Amino acid sequence: xxxxxxxxxxxxxxxxxxxxxxxxxxxxxxxxxxxxxxxxxxxxxxxxxxxxxxxxxxxxxxxxxxxxxxxxxxxxxxxxxxxxxxxxxxxxxxxxxxxxxxxxxxxxxxxxxxxxxxxxxxxxxxxxxxxxxxxxxxxxxxxxxxxxxxxxxxxxxxxxxxxxxxxxxxxxxxxxxxxxxxxxxxxxxxxxxxxxxxxxxxxxxxxxxxxxxxxxxxxxxxxxxxxxxxxxxxxxxxxxxxxxxxxxxxxxxxxxxxxxxxxxxxxxxxxxxxxxxxxxxx
Amino acid sequence: xxxxxxxxxxxxxxxxxxxxxxxxxxxxxxxxxxxxxxxxxxxxxxxxxxxxxxxxxxxxxxxxxxxxxxxxxxxxxxxxxxxxxxxxxxxxxxxxxxxxxxxxxxxxxxxxxxxxxxxxxxxxxxxxxxxxxxxxxxxxxxxxxxxxxxxxxxxxxxxxxxxxxxxxxxxxxxxxxxxxxxxxxxxxxxxxxxxxxxxxxxxxxxxxxxxxxxxxxxxxxxxxxxxxxxxxxxxxxxxxxxxxxxxxxxxxxxxxxxxxxxxxxxxxxxxxxxxxxxxxxxxxxxxxxxxxxxxxxxxxxxxxxxxxxxxxxxxxxxxxxxxx
Ligand SMILES: Nc1ncnc2c1ncn2[C@@H]1O[C@H](COP(=O)(O)OP(=O)(O)OP(=O)(O)O)[C@@H](O)[C@H]1O
Ligand SMILES: [Mg+2]
Numbered sequence: 001x002x003x004x005x006x007x008x009x010x011x012x013x014x015x016x017x018x019x020x021x022x023x024x025x026x027x028x029x030x031x032x033x034x035x036x037x038x039x040x041x042x043x044x045x046x047x048x049x050x051x052x053x054x055x056x057x058x059x060x061x062x063x064x065x066x067x068x069x070x071x072x073x074x075x076x077x078x079x080x081x082x083x084x085x086x087x088x089x090x091x092x093x094x095x096x097x098x099x100x101x102x103x104x105x106x107x108x109x110x111x112x113x114x115x116x117x118x119x120x121x122x123x124x125x126x127x128x129x130x131x132x133x134x135x136x137x138x139x140x141x142x143x144x145x146x147x148x149x150x151x152x153x154x155x156x157x158x159x160x161x162x163x164x165x166x167x168x169x170x171x172x173x174x175x176x177x178x179x180x181x182x183x184x185x186x187x188x189x190x191x192x193x194x195x196x197x198x199x200x201x202x203x204x205x206x207x208x209x210x211x212x213x214x215x216x217x218x219x220x221x222x223x224x225x226x227x228x229x230x231x232x233x234x235x236x237x238x239x240x241x242x243x244x245x246x247x248x249x250x251x252x253x254x255x256x257x258x259x260x261x262x263x264x265x266x267x268x269x270x271x272x273x274x275x276x277x278x279x280x281x282x
Numbered sequence: 283x284x285x286x287x288x289x290x291x292x293x294x295x296x297x298x299x300x301x302x303x304x305x306x307x308x309x310x311x312x313x314x315x316x317x318x319x320x321x322x323x324x325x326x327x328x329x330x331x332x333x334x335x336x337x338x339x340x341x342x343x344x345x346x347x348x349x350x351x352x353x354x355x356x357x358x359x360x361x362x363x364x365x366x367x368x369x370x371x372x373x374x375x376x377x378x379x380x381x382x383x384x385x386x387x388x389x390x391x392x393x394x395x396x397x398x399x400x401x402x403x404x405x406x407x408x409x410x411x412x413x414x415x416x417x418x419x420x421x422x423x424x425x426x427x428x429x430x431x432x433x434x435x436x437x438x439x440x441x442x443x444x445x446x447x448x449x450x451x452x453x454x455x456x457x458x459x460x461x462x463x464x465x466x467x468x469x470x471x472x473x474x475x476x477x478x479x480x481x482x483x484x485x486x487x488x489x490x491x492x493x494x495x496x497x498x499x500x501x502x503x504x505x506x507x508x509x510x511x512x513x514x515x516x517x518x519x520x521x522x523x524x525x526x527x528x529x530x531x532x533x534x535x536x537x538x539x540x541x542x543x544x545x546x547x548x549x550x551x552x553x554x555x556x557x558x559x560x561x562x563x564x565x566x567x568x569x570x571x572x573x574x575x576x577x578x579x580x581x582x583x584x585x586x587x588x589x590x591x592x593x594x595x596x597x598x599x600x601x602x603x604x605x606x
Pocket of ligand 1: 268314319337338339340341342343344345346384
C-alpha cells in the first residue's frame, strides 16, 4: 500500500468516524439542525399563504432557496472546524503523524459534506411531507438537485478552508456571519431577487449563495415560477459557470493557504492561542 | 549505554559521522525579535540513548524540542535528526519520530481505543521487519494502564489518564526517536513507575528518547545523559555520575560516636570511613555517605548561571571533561 493510498484510506476512515461522532453529539446535531428546525416552524406559520397570484404555497416556494442557503453554510462549517481544531490541537496532531494533513482534510470534506447532506435531506423530506402537493420534482429535477449540490460543495468547501486557514480563533467566526447574513438577504433566498435594485442584483450574482438558491429552485419548483427570476430563466449554464469559477478559485487559494497554516502550527502556537482564549473567558 | 554516552561527549563536528548518531545539533539558535531564546546549543544522542533535558522554566527546553520535531523553524545553526534536517523532513522521516508535547487536548470526541487504532494506521505503510508499525492499540492501552478507560471518550479522562494516552499516541508508530516534553505531569506514583518501565523497555528496543522533566529524581532514574539548559544555553552535559563529580568531588560522611553526631566532607570517603572505624572501632555508629545528588548539581549549575557565571560554568565543564 503506497503512502498516498494509505492517507486517502485514513482520511475516509477518519471522516466516517467523525461523522458518526457528529451524528451522535447533541451539540453538533443542534448546530446543524438549528436552521432546518427554525425553517419548519416558520413554514408551519406560513402554511396558509400562497405566492401572490398563484395557488402555490409560499412556504414551499422558499424551501428550495433554504436548501441552497444550507449548502452555502458548508463554507462556514469548514472554516469553523479549522479554527476550532487549530485551537484544540487536532490539526497539530495531524501534522505530527505521517500523511496526517491530507487525511485530515479529506476527513473534513467528508464530515462537512455529510452534515450538510443530512440537513438538506431533512429539509427536503420535511418539505415533501408537508408540501408534497406543490413540490414534485421529476427525474430531471432530482438530477439538477444532485449536480447543484455536488458542484455547490466543491465551490464552497475550498473557499471555506481558505477562510478558515486565515482565522486566528473560533471567536472570529462571528465576524463572518455578518457579511454572510447580508449576502443571504440580497441573494433572493426569502424573496425574489428581481424585487431588488439592479446594482444589488449585480453584487448578489457574483457570489455562490444566489446561484445555489437558483439551482435548487430550478430543481424543485414548477416551471411557471421561473417568471420571478432574472431573465425569466433558470440559467443552468450560468449557474454551473459561476459555481465552477468559485470552485477553481477556492482550489487555487486553499492549498497554499492550508500549507502556510500547517507550517505555522506548533505546540507553543496552540498553547499561546489557548492562553489568549482563557484570557477572554476570565 | 553509559559507554556510548561518554563517547558522544566530544565536539560533534570533530567526530566522524557514524551510523549510531540519531540526533546531532550544532550551535542551534532561536531568536524572537531581538531576544535570543536559544543562544547556541550543542547536543548529540546515540541510538538507544535516553537523553534528559533539564532547566528552569523558560530555559528553552520546549523550544529546542520543537525545532527538532520540525514544528518550529530555527533562526540559525545546524541540525540533523535521524540523518535529516527537520526543516526538510518528509513523511517517511516523520514516521520515525514520536511526539509527546507539553500539553495536548485534541480529539476530545474520540474514544481511547478508536483514536489509538486510527492514529496507528498512518504508520502501517512505514512498517519494516526491524520496526513493525504500528504497535497494536490493545497492547499499548495495557502498557500505559488505560485498560478500563479504553471505551471512554478522551475528554472525559482525568489529567493523568489523558497524559498516559498522550504517551501511548507518541509511541504508537514504534518510533526510532521519541520526544517527550514533560510527559509525567499529573502521573500518580504507580503511573510514574509504569512509565519508567515503559521507557526502559523502549530504550532496550533501540529507541532513542529525548525527554524534559522537572522531576530530578525521574531524570536520575531514566537518563543515560543529562543536559541542563539555562537561559538558552547548555550549562552542563554528562551522565548523572559525571555531573555529580563535577559539582563537588567531596562526599559527605556523617556518623555518631558515643551518641554524638559528626559530619565530614572528603573526596576519599571510603578511606576516611575505613580509618574512622580503625581508630574508634565499636564506638562508631550510623555511618552514612552521601554523594552529591542530581538536585545538588542542578541547583548549583543553575545558580552559577543565574549569578552570571554561565560562561565560566560552561568553560569549567569543558576543562573537566577532558580530564579522565
Ligand atoms: N513565540 C515566542 N515569542 C517570543 N518568545 C517566546 C516565544 N516562544 C517562546 N518564547 C520564550 O522562549 C523562552 C523559552 O521558552 P520554552 O517554552 O522553550 O521554555 P521551557 O524550557 O520549555 O520552559 P518550561 O519549563 O516552563 O516548559 C521563554 O522565555 C519564552 O517566553
Ligand atoms: Mg516547556
